[in-house]
Amino acid sequence: MININNLNFGYNKHKPLFKNMSMRLSNGHIYGLLGKNGAGKSTLLKNLAGLVYAQGGTLDVMGYDPAKRQPALLEQICFIPEEFYLPSVKIGTYLKANAPFYKNFDYGYFNDLIKEFDIPVEQKLINMSYGQKKKVIIAFGLATQAKLVIMDEPTNGLDIPSKAQFRKIMASAMTDERCIIISTHQVRDLDNLIDTVIMLDENDIALKATVEEITEKLTFKKVKEIDDSIFYAEPSLSGYNAVMPNYHQEESKLDMELLFNAILAEKIKFKPLFS
């Protein structure tokens, strides 16, 4: 679905964000895009959506070059930005103006999502809270039936019940034809949702692996003491939360926050496992 070959991009000539980055993303997956502030998560998403132009290399999204902003590709992309704007109209007017651009738009599904999110349909979009607006835009994006769903910090501004609703809806929205990419800082919000982790660091991809692959190669557990076999550990109330190679094929649950910190701190140790 997406092929990135030697992507080079930077807002400043002397400070590139991506240097020869290459990656392939397939449909039927929910990718979690993680990285420190300024690592380029949002920028990578914008490159995929054609909102910024690559300075080198090629990008292929469903057979199109996103930089050309062709309608055939745009109608297959649902892009939920972190900061968004909704006009001063009611949901009905917004639908009337925007939904016809997407020939597969599912009005019934949109209404179901709006009901599930408990959105007041008679209220003007501009008067809704940030969280409500976000739910509207998520509902609209998913109802477009776009094959590529790109979400930048989608759970920001959602209350606790809405985050659970969001996870449920996203899990049900996943189909074999769809590719979902979610960028977030709040890794716990994506627990049990994403199936592949992509981590950006130092102008490139520090890790790209499925959850299955990670838990096959690494084990996450609480330990009392640190020894040489542990790649990375963080102190906790009853000892340490540690990441170590999974030599004995133990089953453990991926702790995304721990993995994130571990990769950033001990990148070299992890590299041979995921090269």
Place this chain on the structure above:
Amino acid sequence: MNNTFNINRFGLLLKRQWLEFGKIYLMSLVVLTGIIIAFYFFNIPDLNRSLYRWDDHGHVQLGFRLPTFMAIGFLFLTIVASTYFNAFGQKPKAIMELMTPASVTEKFICAILFSTILSLISYLLIFYIVDAIFLNYFNELWQHNKATNYNTGKLTAVSFSTLFDDLTSEREFKFFFALPFFFSSIFLLGSIYFNRFHYIKTALSVTALFSFIIFLTIKFGNLMTEGKTRVYAVDYLEKDFVFKIFFWSSVALSLIIWLITYVRLKEKEV
């Protein structure tokens, strides 16, 4: 699927723009009508006047109308054009605009239609209607008045000239017909070029550029003519030629500026 231009998609885009901006646009037309009416109210001619300004067709001219028509028209057209792409100056709005599944060509033609064609037609129509209503009223008030037409020296019934008379009374006027498109194109470019304060920044840039061009022209003219004697005067045919050059230059410049706007829209990054 045609990714450059599709009439259905273009229709959807027009509808989308209208649903979002139509209300504001109609409100601006109401304000415009109010301003034009106010100008007419404050300039109702004095009924007891004996001296009038007559045109070549035996009508009395309304002296305030042409400057009012041009000044308000300039402001209206340039304000509408300079606000059209202002959404592109704000990241959240720009993302929504750029991600709308329509081609750059469709978005650009839509911009020209709304910012230039529609606003020009609505302005002409509103001015014409307000003018016609007031003329009707003035002609009724003056229907029994007669005054000496200084052009013919005869006592003539007072009837007022129309906006169309004003626009066609000077034979050179037709050479200025491309100017609304020219000014509109400049401010449309400004609306996508600048992220904030589009109108002020465009106006300042245009003033600076025009001042520089005028300065260069005067300097060049001085350089060419200083210490020389005139031996030949420009005749009417050459004057027409100069006006034609002016007309076609304004047409060409409008097209070039629209082309630059298209490229800016195409290359816009958020």
